[in-house]
Amino acid sequence: MRIKRTVIYLFLSALFVLFISQEIVIQQTQNQIYSEIDSIPYREFALVLGTNKKGLNGHNPYFKYRMDATIALYNAQKVSKIIVSGDNSVTAYNETEDMTDYLVDAGVPISAIIKDYAGFRTLDSVVRAKKVFDCQYVTIVSQQFHNQRALFIANYYGLNAIAFSAVDVQSRKNYTHVREYLAKCLVIFDLYVFNRSPKFL
Secondary structure (H helix, E strand, O other), X not given: OHHHHHHHHHHHHHHHHHHHHHHHHHHHHHHHEEOOHHHOOOOOEEEEEOOOOOOOOOXXXXXXXXXXXXXXXXXXXXXXXXXXXXXXXXXXXXHHHHHHHHHHHOOOOHHHEEEEOEOOOHHHHHHHHHHOOOOOEEEEEEEHHHXXXXXXXXXXXXXXXXXXXXXXXXXXXXXXXXXXXXXXXXHHHHHHOOOOOOOOO
16 A cells, blocks of 8 residues: 555656646746747847658658748848757768758758757757857747747756747647657756756867
C-alpha cells in the first residue's frame, strides 16, 4: 500500500510540474508573439528555427509553414536578414541548407541569408543568435508552441526578441505537441538547474 501511495504521489507531482512549467513559459512570453504581418514591428534579423524537411508522408508541413512565414516577413520588409539555424550533425541531414534552398527558390536573395549550421537545439539557435551573430533585436520564426519556448530562452539570456507564429499543424495524432509539454518543462531545468550551454559558441 505504501508503494502504491508513493507511486501516485510521484505521478501527481510530475503532472503538477508539467502544468506549472507550461504556465510559466506561456505567461512570460504571450505578449511577445505576433500572428499578423501588419502588426509586427520591424527587426533587422529573423531567426528561423530548423526542422526536418521530410515528414511521415514525405513532406513536413511544419517546415513549409515556417519557411512561408519567413518569406512573408521578408517580402513585407519586416526583416532584412534571415538566420537559418538548424541541425547539420550528419552528412546526409542538413536543415540549414534545406531552409536556404527553399528561401532562395522563393526569391529571397542569398545575400540576405545567414547560415547557422550548429542549431542542434532551440537553446543553441537562440543563444548563438546573440553571442555568435551579434543580434540585439530579433524576430523568431516558428509555430506558436515552439516560439513560446524560444522566447523564454531569449528572455533568460537578455536577447531582445519577439516572435512570428507560422501556421500550426492540427492533428489528433500530433506527437510534436505532446513532446512540447516535456520540452517546456525541460527548458526550465536546462536554464535554472543544469545551466546548459550551446554545443558550439
